[in-house]
Amino acid sequence: MIKAITGTKDILPVDMPKWHALEETVRNVFSNFNYKEIRTPIFEETALFARGIGESTDIVSKEMYTFIDRSETSVTLRPEMTASVVRSVIEHSLHKQQGLNKLYYFGPMFRQERPQAGRFRQFHQFGAEGIGSNDPALDAEMIIMAYDIITKLGLKNLTVKINSLGLPESREEYKKLLREYLSDKVELLSEESRKRYETNVMRIFDSKAENDQKIMAEAPLLIEHLDEESLEHFKLVKEILTSANVIFEVDPKLVRGLDYYTHTAFEIVSTSVGSQSALCGGGRYNLLSKEIGGEEIPGVGFAAGMERILLACENEKSFEPKEYESDLYIARLDKSLYNVVIDNAIKIRRNNLIVEYDYNHRSFKAQMREANKINSRFVMIVGGEEYERGETVLKDMSNGEQFTFKIDATTDIIKKITG
């Protein structure tokens, strides 16, 4: 018995109403902010992610689905979308056609991690990227859109965390400072953190090891060593969020695991899911386009995990997607009338109504039971004396009332149903 690959999930018809509801909310909010959808390939040259996201990140160093294709090219299933979107903008010179490109996307992403609650190897994200402006209003807009989508779904128990990672120059200076602070404490750090001391010292703030946290509690914070420009940028972001009524908290220890961030970094976390509590995350990435070989184009964006959001919605029972319904079920009393059923079903379906009938040649009772099961509003009964008179019965399933019509006047039936 072949089963779906570890960490992947079938999204079955019963799951579809909530996915559609989520997608609808996402599209509505993004289009109100005038973002346009973009779709990029599901796999890319490995170098795009390696350089864009950063060799030392967990994603690149141990989580990517990478393989050599038949033309000896190393390709990778995308672990996130930002690098792809920036690549696409540069490749098609979208940034030269207009100053700012406001883009959004949906789709599956792939990371080979151990699955757990709210984490899969194939998972879905929606997200937005604003490419071509360094304005703090755009940073704020990302957070506001993410916040609006999530709150429109009725979710509570949220925290919006923001931080500024500053400019590369001030960050390098700060890293020196941090290394100095840690220089005589390296021996006390966990193994993982000692590695980070060499590769990416700021990430030690992410460590959950008790002793590491104790040491880091006293460490100098980047936010206290930001340059003027970064401080001003951060201040404006906070002001806009405040006037938009987005309640946030500044988390000086929020250091995101992707290399390309500058200035704003943010996350929205929920207490309604498992330990993987980040529903969305993002930030500004003014260095990214240069990193992947283009000119320097400022950008900011975020991505949100759809499975996690739906999990939070279920746990909070925040909304109830509507159940499947159909307009008409055509039942026959006599097997010989199958063709009449088929003809009418096709005619009425072509008039934009949801029509079903029994394909398994079951009893009339079974047909009525099925009509009820699929939530059909009406049943059209074909057969018997009425049929001999050229008529058919239409039953309203909500109250049991029945009406008789000329069978060749299906338009009357359609009117009755839609009216």
Add this chain to the structure above:
RNA sequence: GUGGGUGUAGCUCAGUUGGUUAGAGCGUCUGGUUGUGGCCCAGAAGGUCGUGGGUUCAAAUCCCAUCACUCACCCCA
């Protein structure tokens, strides 16, 4: 990669100190008089007890291995 938990019908689960033909609810199918759903009633189908090995007169039950699922660490959406 590391640790914990769980694998019995399509689903959710029961199965006593190892002891005959492995159960329930839901779901599915059929029927409850000639042509009418929901509720109710009756009946039926459906299981190599995850897989492989071992202990035993006897294993769903005990032991070992293996796989899968799951939660957590790590990290992230």
